[in-house]
Amino acid sequence: MTEPGTTRSGHLGLLFELGWQRIGGLLRSPTPKLVLGVGLPAAVLCSALVVLGRAGVPNPSGAAGGLTLGLLVSATLSFLSYGVLFGGSDNLFLRQLGVAGRELYLERGLRLCFAGAVTVVAVLIPFAAAGDPLGPPLVIGLTAAAVCLGTANLAYAWAARSTAGGGSNRLLSAGIRQWDPGLARAAPLVYAPLLPFLAGSFAGAVVGGAQQLTGLLVLASVVVAVAGTRLGAALFAPASARFLPTATEMSYAPPPEGGGEEFRQRRGLASLLPRPAAAVWVRDATVGSRRFGWAARVTWPVVIVSIVALARWGESSAAHAWVVAAVGLALVIQAAAVVGLGIVERHGPRWIDRSMGIAWRHRFAGRWAWSWGLSLWLLVPVALAWWWWSGFGTAWAWPVAGAFSAGVATMASLLNSERR
Amino acid sequence: MTEESLLEVRDLSKSYRRRPVLRTLALVVKEGEAVAVIGPNGAGKSTFLGCITGDRIPDAGSIRVCGHDPFVDQSVVANWMGSVPETPFLYGELTIAETIRFVSRVRGMDREDAAGESARLLDLFGLAGAEDVLCRELSQGMGRKTAIVLALLHRPRLLILDEIFNGLDLPSADRLIAELDAHRARGGAFLLSSHNLSLLASVCDRGLLLAPDSWTNLDEEEWQRWKEAPALTPA
Numbered sequence: 001m002t003e004p005g006t007t008r009s010g011h012l013g014l015l016f017e018l019g020w021q022r023i024g025g026l027l028r029s030p031t032p033k034l035v036l037g038v039g040l041p042a043a044v045l046c047s048a049l050v051v052l053g054r055a056g057v058p059n060p061s062g063a064a065g066g067l068t069l070g071l072l073v074s075a076t077l078s079f080l081s082y083g084v085l086f087g088g089s090d091n092l093f094l095r096q097l098g099v100a101g102r103e104l105y106l107e108r109g110l111r112l113c114f115a116g117a118v119t120v121v122a123v124l125i126p127f128a129a130a131g132d133p134l135g136p137p138l139v140i141g142l143t144a145a146a147v148c149l150g151t152a153n154l155a156y157a158w159a160a161r162s163t164a165g166g167g168s169n170r171l172l173s174a175g176i177r178q179w180d181p182g183l184a185r186a187a188p189l190v191y192a193p194l195l196p197f198l199a200g201s202f203a204g205a206v207v208g209g210a211q212q213l214t215g216l217l218v219l220a221s222v223v224v225a226v227a228g229t230r231l232g233a234a235l236f237a238p239a240s241a242r243f244l245p246t247a248t249e250m251s252y253a254p255p256p257e258g259g260g261e262e263f264r265q266r267r268g269l270a271s272l273l274p275r276p277a278a279a280v281w282v283r284d285a286t287v288g289s290r291r292f293g294w295a296a297r298v299t300w301p302v303v304i305v306s307i308v309a310l311a312r313w314g315e316s317s318a319a320h321a322w323v324v325a326a327v328g329l330a331l332v333i334q335a336a337a338v339v340g341l342g343i344v345e346r347h348g349p350r351w352i353d354r355s356m357g358i359a360w361r362h363r364f365a366g367r368w369a370w371s372w373g374l375s376l377w378l379l380v381p382v383a384l385a386w387w388w389w390s391g392f393g394t395a396w397a398w399p400v401a402g403a404f405s406a407g408v409a410t411m412a413s414l415l416n417s418e419r420r
Numbered sequence: 421m422t423e424e425s426l427l428e429v430r431d432l433s434k435s436y437r438r439r440p441v442l443r444t445l446a447l448v449v450k451e452g453e454a455v456a457v458i459g460p461n462g463a464g465k466s467t468f469l470g471c472i473t474g475d476r477i478p479d480a481g482s483i484r485v486c487g488h489d490p491f492v493d494q495s496v497v498a499n500w501m502g503s504v505p506e507t508p509f510l511y512g513e514l515t516i517a518e519t520i521r522f523v524s525r526v527r528g529m530d531r532e533d534a535a536g537e538s539a540r541l542l543d544l545f546g547l548a549g550a551e552d553v554l555c556r557e558l559s560q561g562m563g564r565k566t567a568i569v570l571a572l573l574h575r576p577r578l579l580i581l582d583e584i585f586n587g588l589d590l591p592s593a594d595r596l597i598a599e600l601d602a603h604r605a606r607g608g609a610f611l612l613s614s615h616n617l618s619l620l621a622s623v624c625d626r627g628l629l630l631a632p633d634s635w636t637n638l639d640e641e642e643w644q645r646w647k648e649a650p651a652l653t654p655a
Contacts, residue, residue: 014525018511021522025513029554092475093509097526098498241494245470245477 011099015107040333041298044326048305049125051322060127060136066208067201069123069137070144074200076119077112077145078193081152084112086160087251091244101240105233109153113225116145139214143207146221148200150228155195157232157239159188164243186250273365276358280366281373288341288370295337299378302330307385314389323382330378331402335409338371342413364410371406371413378402424451425484426500426578426609427472432481434467441467444481445635447628449578449609454600456620457613458638459630460652465613466506468630469582472611473503485578499527502576506583508567512556516547516566519555520573527574534573541569544595561587568596572603579603579610585619597623617650629653 026034058068085108088094094104120141127137163186207217236243273281289296306323313319353363379398387395427449434442441464449455457465470476472483474490474497483490490497511519520542524534542548545565550558558566564587571579579600585593600610600623611628614620620627627638627646631653638646 011526014522018522021518022511022513025511025515025518025554031556090509090511094526095474095494096498096501096503097523098495099526100495241474241491242477245475248475249477 012103012106015094015099015103016110019107019111040329041301044298044302044305044329045122046125047322048301048309048326049122050129051309051319060140060208063205063209066140067205069140069208070201070204072123073116073119073141073144073204074148074197077116077148077200078152078197080115081112081156081193081196082189084108084115085153085156086244086247092248095241095244100237101244102233102237104240105153105157105236106229109149109229109232112152113149113229116149120145136208139218140204140208143218143221144200144204146218146225147203148196150221150225151199152193152196152228153232154228154235155192155232156189157235159192160243160247161235161239162188164239164246273369274362276356276362277365277369280353280358280363281369282366284341284367284370285373287344288337288374291344292337292340295334295374296377298330298333302326303378303381306382310382310385310389314391320390323386327378327382327398331375331405334371334374334378335405335412337374338367338406338409338413339416340413341367342416345417360414363414367413368406368410371409372403375402375406425449426451426453426486427611428482428484429472430482432468432471432483433479434464434471434476435479436467440633442471442478442630442635443633447637449611451577451607451609452604453609453626454604454624455609455611456624456627457611457630458617458620458627458652463630463632463652465630466582468628469503469580469611469613470505473501473505473580475505499574500576501578501580502571502574503580504564504567504571504582504584506586508564510555510558510563510566512554515552515554516542516558517551519566520551520569523570524573529574537573537575538569541572544599545569545592559587561589561592564588565592572599575606577608579608581610581612583613583615585614585616593619617652621647621650 058065060066060069085105088108091104120138123141124134124137127134203217203221207214207221210217271278306326309319309323376399379402383395383398386398425448427447429445429447432442432445433440445468447455457468459465467476471478472485472490474494477491485497486500488496488500490501511522514522520534520538524531524538529537539548542551545568547562547565547569550562553562555563555566564584568581568584571581584596588596597619600612603610612620612624625643626640627643629636629638629646629652636642
């Protein structure tokens with residue numbers, strides 16, 4: 001055993017090993033959350049990018065095209081940065097084990113590097129689908145990602161250090177210190193994504209507009225990435241012991257003022273249902289939104305990409321097939337959440353329903369109403385886009401299909417809740 | 421600070437969104453001491469223990485573990501201290517054996533020493549034979565036992581154990597108490613919180629009674645009086 005009081009180093013290799021072990025564990029026994037929450041949305045996104053093809057991406061030659069590609073890559077990476085760098089569920093556990101802040105930050109920085117590589121690959125998919133040369137967009141994407149990565153690692157480390165210091169930055173928190181000191185303290189973190197976003201976009205424009213020396217520019221961007229990450233880790237190290245618990249405390253979302261507002265049962269469409277069914281609807285919608293938030297989140301990417309596809313190729317049968325497949329997939333994901341709620345209920349809530357005397361038909365009606373309502377956020381915009389751009393008289397079939405799918409999912413959910 | 425003090429807390433204050441939970445709290449724990457942290461729900465027991473382990477940031481005051489500030493000398497303090505939080509973290513994707521191996525390597529333990537000590541602790545808590553179970557498949561009690569094994573593995577001097585008896589069956593609780601007694605005999609100390617007041621009374625020799633907005637150190641006579649009629653308010 002190491003003598004108490006001595007510091008140790010060399011955790012970086014162990015952290016990498018841990019990461020691989022965790023990935024291996026997930027692949028050996030994948031959870032439904034992994035398949036439904038990551039695998040299927042990734043499949044939807046990839047197929048959408050393939051369908052978009054050449055029409056979905058800018059011309060990579062020239063500063064304007066480089067700027068657009070740089071914007072795409074750096075916006076994605078900047079958006080992901082906070083979660084990748086500071087959102088690990090094991091941060092406090094590793095802190096208690098004595099893992100040094102510098103090594104933790106380097107490992108998180110390399111995770112962000114991996115996210116950048118995946119983003120660049122995603123940007124290349126439409127080019128590959130269209131048969132265009134991959135060289136120019138690859139160079140722009142890699143340069144933008146590398147510059148974005150280096151500046152993100154630096155900017156977030158500075159923001160973490162500033163936040164952990166306890167005070168609030170006078171310039172960044174101007175105007176908000178009086179009414180929300182907590183937010184004022186986190187102001188550096190709020191503004192941290194701006195620098196990598198702007199730097200990555202600018203790098204994309206520069207390398208896109210450059211006729212020569214692109215190799216040198218790529219090399220310079222790699223230097224920025226490495227230097228930014230190493231400097232960021234050095235900046236973060238002394239702040240990590242205070243910042244990691246601070247970040248955990250900041251992530252706590254208190255219940256809304258006057259909590260229980262969402263439990264008002266006789267408003268809107270709920271007033272059309274019998275009182276017990278309306279109560280089940282509101283209860284299921286609240287529990288479902290908290291435990292299966294991903295079921296609602298899958299809606300918007302599918303809606304946006306479907307509308308774009310229909311607007312662009314409204315008369316193409318390939319586009320129709322893709323929209324049907326994507327929406328079908330999203331409905332399957334939402335149905336899984338409805339069934340999941342039933343599985344969760346095996347351990348308790350079904351007894352509450354029984355003890356309150358809620359009839360099976362009311363449980364069915366309430367859950368079906370929630371399930372259908374969940375799908376309508378997806379189906380109504382798609383139906384309107386289908387009617388507008390495809391000219392088919394079958395747009396009404398979308399909400400009807402949703403009602404049917406909700407019925408099947410609800411039946412499966414209630415049957416599951418009754419299983420022992 | 422005296423040499424035998426393992427924990428010194430001075431003027432510790434903590435608020436959540438301007439609601440004070442701990443006010444100018446002070447506590448010194450020396451070698452061989454066992455301190456019960458007692459209080460009703462919401463009194464700040466987990467917040468207090470979290471401030472010591474570094475899971476919570478104090479608003480004011482100082483904490484020293486074996487003379488080191490856990491918010492400055494994080495790696496040093498990690499060597500001296502083992503903790504089990506109210507809701508222990510375990511890697512759901514790893515088995516118990518993989519988790520123990522990772523923790524022992526991060527803590528810099530000798531391979532043979534780690535293997536021997538982990539085998540002893542797994543056997544003690546009835547986890548022998550379950551080494552290949554994924555942590556996400558563990559019951560609440562088995563998860564807590566695994567977290568206890570991880571906290572004891574490197575033989576720390578100070579143990580911070582929050583709601584430690586939750587989910588433990590009676591034989592396991594008895595074995596844990598015997599292990600904690602041995603820990604004290606070796607010169608270690610621990611802070612223990614639990615809602616099982618009779619167990620706390622039998623294990624500990626001092627108490628810290630927390631209430632919203634106030635706190636009381638129960639030393640010697642006060643502790644003896646409290647043990648006669650364990651309650652969540654001062655005798």
